[in-house]
Amino acid sequence: MIVLPAPRVAEPRLAATGQNVRLAQFFYCRSPAVPNLPPLNALKSFECAARTGSYVAAAAELKVSPAAVSQQVRNLERFFRRKLFTRLNNRIVLTDAGQAVQAGITPALEDIATLTRRVLSSTSRSKLVVSVIPSLAECWFMPAFAGFAAAASLRIDLRIDDDPVDFSDNEIDLRIFYASTAYPLLNTVPLFRDEVLPLCSPGLAERHSMSGMPDDLLIHTSWGQDFASHPSWDEWYARYSPERRIDLARGHRVGSSQLALEFARRGLGVALGQRALAQESLSKGELIVLQERSLPLGHDYCAAYPRAKARKAGLVALTDHLRSAAPHP
16 A cells, blocks of 8 residues: 655644645645645546546546546646556556545545635625615615616615714715705715606596596695605696695695505505606506606705725716616606
8 A cells, every 4th residue: 555645734824624724734745834736737637537437537527638637647646756546447546645635635626616616706796885765765776776786796785774874883885865965075976856747546547637636636745844845736736737726635645755656556646756766666557647747856866975985896886877777757
């Protein structure tokens, strides 16, 4: 029986796990100061030939010629100064030295493959922490982001937050919000200015036109104190039907844009809804534009990020994509 000289193991730099010990024991050869490593291609060819029992089969798996596999095995035999295979009929058989080498390199190559997959999977996709106001998160941001993420190989940690948010405490890279003055110390990019227009279910549109819409079927949105200047039905009628006087005390009243659209989808009335938030429902036919007469919102939807993060992978590209995904009539 031929026994290979025991390799001298250099001081390992990683924690002494079973995986790292195997790698160190096999690859750190002879000199701990200057490791003398066997050629990786030779190791791969040898492992494949040993596993398949044939240079021809190994060549087919590695997509090279049998002569190339044979040459790589000879290179490894010269490195170890041992014969690693003998021929038996039409097969190659491991010598004792070959068995010792196979026992060492098989788990080592498996460990390298596992490590490679782990490192590639953790670094191949960039990650951004994105904070979005609740009104935009599901109805506009997610459809816009979905068309970008796969092609850009980008992951996000999506947070749903009301203003204001603390960028440093929450490690936020990008904030999507309403009104450009909210974060004056950050890089701010206008994305789009939304508009509101009459939206309702197809069934309601069959029964009522906008000119004859009963006051009871007008859905009123309470925007809150911060943005009380958002357009209302009173303003819409003043612009497009000044002769009409509506009773603001009648009809449904809801506390958000999303609720207004949900009421409209269920046929409970006509909402003065935001085009951006209604895009998916409009494309599915759940909502229709009862009349193409709109009022713009008072401010832009914007993206903001700290200047120090401007070069973070994917941030500017995502911001540009969101600008291009702005809703259009």
